[in-house]
Amino acid sequence: MPRALAVNTWVWTSPLTDESLEPLARRAAGMGYDALELPLERVGDWDPARTRAVLDDHGLRAVVIGAMGPGRSLIARAGDVAATQDYLRECIGAAATVGAEIVAGPFYAPTGVTWRMDAAERAAVVGELRENLAPVADAAAERGVTLAVEPLNRYETSVINTVAQGLESLAPLLGAGVGLALDTYHLNIEEKRPADSVRSAGAAIAHVQVCGSDRGAVGDDHTDWPAMLQALDDAGYTGILGLESFTGENATIAVAASVWRPLAASQDELAERSLRALRALGA
Numbered sequence: 001m002p003r004a005l006a007v008n009t010w011v012w013t014s015p016l017t018d019e020s021l022e023p024l025a026r027r028a029a030g031m032g033y034d035a036l037e038l039p040l041e042r043v044g045d046w047d048p049a050r051t052r053a054v055l056d057d058h059g060l061r062a063v064v065i066g067a068m069g070p071g072r073s074l075i076a077r078a079g080d081v082a083a084t085q086d087y088l089r090e091c092i093g094a095a096a097t098v099g100a101e102i103v104a105g106p107f108y109a110p111t112g113v114t115w116r117m118d119a120a121e122r123a124a125v126v127g128e129l130r131e132n133l134a135p136v137a138d139a140a141a142e143r144g145v146t147l148a149v150e151p152l153n154r155y156e157t158s159v160i161n162t163v164a165q166g167l168e169s170l171a172p173l174l175g176a177g178v179g180l181a182l183d184t185y186h187l188n189i190e191e192k193r194p195a196d197s198v199r200s201a202g203a204a205i206a207h208v209q210v211c212g213s214d215r216g217a218v219g220d221d222h223t224d225w226p227a228m229l230q231a232l233d234d235a236g237y238t239g240i241l242g243l244e245s246f247t248g249e250n251a252t253i254a255v256a257a258s259v260w261r262p263l264a265a266s267q268d269e270l271a272e273r274s275l276r277a278l279r280a281l282g283a
Helices: 018-031 048-057 081-098 119-142 163-170 184-190 194-204 225-235 251-256 267-280
Strands: 005-008 035-040 061-066 102-105 146-149 178-183 205-210 241-243
Touching: 005 061, 005 267, 018 035, 018 048, 018 267, 035 081, 048 061, 048 081, 061 081, 081 102, 081 119, 102 178, 102 205, 119 146, 119 163, 119 178, 146 205, 163 178, 163 194, 178 184, 178 194, 184 194, 184 205, 194 205, 194 225, 205 225, 241 267
Parallel strands: 005 035, 005 241, 035 061, 061 102, 102 146, 146 178, 178 205, 205 241
Antiparallel strands: none
């Protein structure tokens, strides 16, 4: 049975706001998407109750995306842990209100912050991450929400780059409240055999994001999409596939995502082409 397909509003805009939500929801639903990925860059950018009404009007499901900007980290050397825990609790509350089961993102450190670690330092960082994520995971589980923690490529983090690192780092917490978010863009960079890495994640997979190997549209890139979708089947993943790409029109997001050239003739074309390709693949 085909999976639900979502599109991230970062394809068109940043930040998502109450004003931009309804037109984007209407556009995504009109294309044939089943859900929206909703980045919560700053608490208050969009109202969860109003968002729920808009999504219901357009027959859309939701995934909440945490934005790990400067200072947001569950590791003290990279940011304010208490404030980040509070932010994640806000994300969990927003997810519960909009009916989303998943809050996804790289919750351990700000995107783009890297540092070298020897084995002892890495073990200490993993221990700190577990300790600081645990109470937020409990809060998520109480609300029926899962925090899907995303490995990122080596240029965006030095904490969790691979599926294996994610499984090891989060091992005591995986289950109710915590899982992995896998992104085909990062898998393409960091994994020797992306499909095998997906299989290895198995039941720990809580959310999956997709895009072309160049961060653009799905389908005409070098990713082996039949193998990737088969691996998700083998892993037992039946959840949402979310298209995550980015507009280059917003300076902040273009720099954060290194979007230095257009990834398609238009952002609508990128979203529509990806949807067609995924449906043709039986996603």
